[in-house]
Amino acid sequence: MKNIAVIGAGTMGNGIAHTFAQFGYKVNLIDISEESLDKGMKTISGNLDRMVSKEKISAADKETTLNNITTYTDIPKGVKEIDLVVEAATENEDLKLKIFKQLDENCSAETILASNTSSISITKIASVVSNPERVIGMHFMNPVPIMKLVEIIRGYNTSDKVTKSIMELSENLKKVPVEANDYPGFVANRILMPMINEAIETFYNNVAGVKEIDTVMKLGMAHPMGPLQLADFIGLDVCHSILEVMYDGFKNPKYAPCPLLTNMVMAGKLGIKSGEGFYDYSESKKAEKVSSQFS
Structure with a gap:
């Protein structure tokens, strides 16, 4: 596989595009919004600048990586003659089904179709594709260029050949692929999200403050980031969506x-991306004292 298309230029999409491009793949980054594409490319460039400053890559490597990425606002044009599509759109089932229908209509029958979904059924996504054996989950972790894990989720019909190809591809990106079966939340979020939700419940029940809860988990459990800060980093809307998928799936x-x-x-306090969540990011863009609204 040499030619990759990534759908969605947001946090995950631009990180996935960055990673493939850095390892020499030709990447078509697709988004319906030119503004989102510009923002995504600016993010990639900024992240590459940090890697240059830390002497992890050279300035020439940065330019090569950027030159490996071409942007598109049109799916049919962006997926032409592509070996693999990685969908990284918003965590919304209806949207993903719509995208995969378009991919089925516009991609070669040999193109592997992967979703970066963190919780939505791969089998359900594959149900709108004429040959579902080529559909697989490729769940990267954020920030994609740094985090080593890729959850590889097999749908009910995903073939052994496709699974093997994606496992090998992930290793080519210097990632560690871990195979999981298709159940709500897979492995990572089935374990992580109940912990985050319980941390929110602990704060909601006034057991302790935001900073205190995060400090307990960082110093007591050796977590690199507290669960409430992590929720802000992931996006509270994303956490909420994943929990709803698991609640609907397990009825628990x-x-x-x-x-x-x-x-x-509902109030738009989504974490880092909105400037406020459990912490206030409006000034320094990093976790500070919890907003008085939630103290």
């Missing part, structure tokens, strides 16, 4: 989003 109340999480999402 332990996966029901905490009422505080629901209210924060």
Whole structure:
């Protein structure tokens, strides 16, 4: 596989495009918004600048990586003669099904279709594709250029050949692929999201403050980031969506989003990307004292 298309220029999409391009793949980065594409490319350039400053790559490597990426606002044009498509759009089932229908209509029958979904059924996504054996989950972790894990999710019909190809491809990116079966939340979020949700419940029940909860988990459990700061980093809307998928899938109340999480999402307090979540990012762009609104 040499030619890759990535759909979605947001946090995950631009990180995936960056990673493939850095390892010499030709990447078509696709988004319906020219503004989103410009923002995504600016993010990639900035991340490459940091790698240059840390002497992890050269300035020439940066230019080569950027030159490996071409942007498109049109899916049919962007997926022409592509070996692999990685969908990294918003975590919304209807949107993903719509995209995969388009991919089925515009891609070669040999093109592997992967989704970066963090919770939505690969089998359900594959149900709208004429040959579902080529559909697979390729769940990268954020930030993609740094994090080593890639969850490889086999749908009910995913072929051994496709799975083997994607496992090998992930290793070519210097990642560690781990295979999982297709159940809500897969492995990573089935374990992570209930912990985040319980941390929110702990704050909601006034057991301790945001900073205190995060400090306990960082110093007591050796987590690099506390669960509430991590929720801000992931996006509270994304956390909420994943919990809803698991709640719908398992019909188990332990996966029901905490009422505080629901209210924060409705109020637009989504974490880093909105400037405020459990911490205030409006000034320094990094976690600070919790907003008085939630203290």
